[in-house]
Amino acid sequence: MDLLPLRYFQVVARHEHISRAAAELRVSQPSLSRTIARLEKELGVPLFDRQGRHIRLNSYGAAFLTRVDRALTELDDGRQELADAAGPVRGSVSVASETLLTLASALVAFRAEHPEADVRISQSSGVRMLQRLRRGEVDLCLASQQIDDPELETAEVLREEAMLAVPFDHRLASRASVDIAELAGEPVITTNGEFWQRELTDRLFARAGLRPNVVSEGNELAATTFLISLGLGVGFLPEMASRHELGMVAFVRIDSPDCYRTLSFAWRRNGYLSLAARRFREHATESLRRDVHG
Secondary structure: OOHHHHHHHHHHHHHOOHHHHHHHHOOOHHHHHHHHHHHHHHHOOOOEEEEOOEEEEOHHHHHHHHHHHHHHHHHHHHHHHHHHHHOOOOEEEEEEEOOOHHHHHHHHHHHHHOOOEEEEEEEOOHHHHHHHHHOOOOOEEEEOOOOOOOOEEEEEEEEEEEEEEEOOOOOOOOOOEEOHHHHOOOEEEEEOOOOHHHHHHHHHHHHOOOOOEEEEEEOOHHHHHHHHHOOOOEEEEEHHHHHHOOOOOEEEEEOOOOOEEEEEEEEEOOOOOOHHHHHHHHHHHHHHHHHHHO
């Protein structure tokens, strides 16, 4: 069985859409459809249920996809392992992070030190990045959520305090610290439930017997500080942000012993992590720790 039809099937299965898969693969739709049809004929079963122009992965396809993902990942890992054994740090590294700003300075320094390594960073929510990691679409994830998955290996990067960000003219702006009870009724700027800020917000307010008055939620983390600076509400940001965004908002400590976030790298436990990925993980860990703790 040729590898190319398997890679085509993998992309079609992910999109469940021929035209989008063809665009990603840069092949014509008729050619892609014929390739999938030939694969199904070779296997003797349909891999997709077709309803007009719509396709859906069926039970045969889902079972086959699990095997295809595993086989292609093993081949890619083997190719990278040989490349690592043959020379210096090179190859590509794909990293998913909840915000690109977190890894920006580490990426610049790493590229200067290892110009032959191609590091690509993409933004994703905590839930979605771990899904991509399990599928082998990325090599590393930098996550703020607790990860409890036997398929994944993790390494803590740092634990940092989460602080309350408020507009400069806010009644709490000059305070050294506040209690969550003092935020009753305050408009809150936060993220949706796939990001750590929302989980932290809901947990702290629930412990105080309150419900947060969420007036804005989304997945554009960089917009949170901007919206707070406009006076639209208050919100929780990591200590790291207080070092870089001090001119936009005021930061106030929260009177709670567990008001923090934990940054961790995650990767597939049984997959091969390339030399370039391992070096980037080490480099980024050191860089982030210096950035927060000095």
